[in-house]
Amino acid sequence: MFNATFSSVPYFLTLYFQTVHGYSAMATGLAFLLPAVVVAVGTQAGERAVSAFGVHRMLVPGMGLGAVGAAALGLALTSDGSYPALLPGIVLLGLGQGAAWAGMWISAFAGVAPADQGIASGLASTTLQTGGSVGLAVLVAFAGGAGQSASGTGLLDGIRTAVLVIAGGIGCGALALFALRRVTGTRSLGPPLLAASPFAFPFPCPGCPAVLRHARRTSCPLSPPALPPLRPPSCAGWPDGCRPAW
Template identity: 45%
Template structure:
């Protein structure tokens, strides 16, 4: 006679979940940088003009930044597992489209679609990390693994891009994502428990979604196009003003909405407010350094794509060490002191790298600075997103993650635009040895300014909630419920 006893749900292995989330973060990070070293071949292969080639990069950044809030809220309303899978499927399909593209317009459209996929995938991944693992040691370890994948993936993308482009052509930097993202999407339904049904009557704030998505997209467009077209060009000015106006309308809508896309009360959580500011400043400083190092290796020392990728192996290893160390130290000492220390170490590394940059310097001379910089960068990346979501209710961590990651994208665009202008000042009309010397001087200046910005970021991070103070929330995460207790927040 068959048993009528209800069957207990099969427990998912946390190690398998964490491995999948780290793998997804690795895909995002690799995809962000993998096309950089392939740009010359893409330009010649598809007939891009020098003016329009930047949109292979910018289309991704604009779409990613513009859709992040929508992606975060969709994760809250529709479930993070669903949006995790949707984002990965978008990545796979758009990567296939990019790899098969035979015109510049199709490739730019594919990059924009990849950005939309990332905007749904990134907040869902952050939400799953913060809800599937209990606060404290378990979650710190999860963020350490996730951060290692993200930080290392940014540099691994440069290496992989060089290898694939040289061996198989530029198309391979897109096609490699198809099996990776497709496999991860399938594994999501095996490794991650189904999303809980939501019967609370919440609905999507359509007006808020439209104004925020279009407004942020317009602002990010202006930021990435400004250095190319000029900050006072009619197109850039009109787009920036339209974006600012739409964002103002968005704030009014959110104040009046009964079920807003972005509940403004979330910003009364000091950790979210401070964490968002830290993320903005981090990407405006640390997030730009990969670009300047690439220019230094290729423009000053003449490295090819593969050699440039190999040059990033040292900082990649240092980032991995920093990420893993940060998780253990945060469990013991709290997030705030470890994050501040990490930022301080990273700023010191940026100063050391700047001091050792020279037209005749060897790669070996850069290694000490790259190691110190990588350790601080990896540790900071691991901790800043975890700090931003502390004290946020479980059902709102998707939109909180969207806020933090939107500040990440905008901060990176602002920082890169400002620091590129500093680095490129005085280069017009130069050539040969004089150009190399002036380029090195500009890069050093940009690195020093970035170091000053990192120091300011460390000061902002001091505003995180003090250790031992519980956030204002009564929510229990899935991991905390399984653990059977409510550990106090240790920031």
């Protein structure tokens, strides 16, 4: 979804700059300088937001910001529009893109063993490139359907339609992430499971089973017979590296 939407914007902006407004290659490159800087700023901000709020709490607003920016950019694409008129959309889109980029790669490698990092990177990169290829083809089809002529008003209508479709795709991605967060965040471990042990875990245990990692500030779901006898604070002997809060 990322490459199919965010990464397709430069293609249509290039058509807009060079074909609709007649920018030279040098002028087009300079026009993309600001978006590149904004994306870099968004990446740094996204990294800090992940540390402060978590991946999902950062990704949803980041994608939402990108959707708003893409919509504003699409509406600003006019035959007589100036470059400054594009700046609000470019800035919002770039910030959202940078934040989503940081969160996406953090999510891709979360929980992956060091020995499997290369495989995870290859799978993520392959998925990214495939999404970009398929997404751009679909967007070009939308643009061709909206503007049948190869230049003039028809081309502008096609470019604007493609960018608005990109905004809709980013927005759908944000909604999907929000729905996924609600499902995983409200999933219950079950009263009998939580009541089985009096040991409270004030933080997630990275080495514990997946069900226990969601039990922040709740009881350990291990049944009493599975717990070893009480002992001084130590990870030794506790299942899967878990230990109660003393």
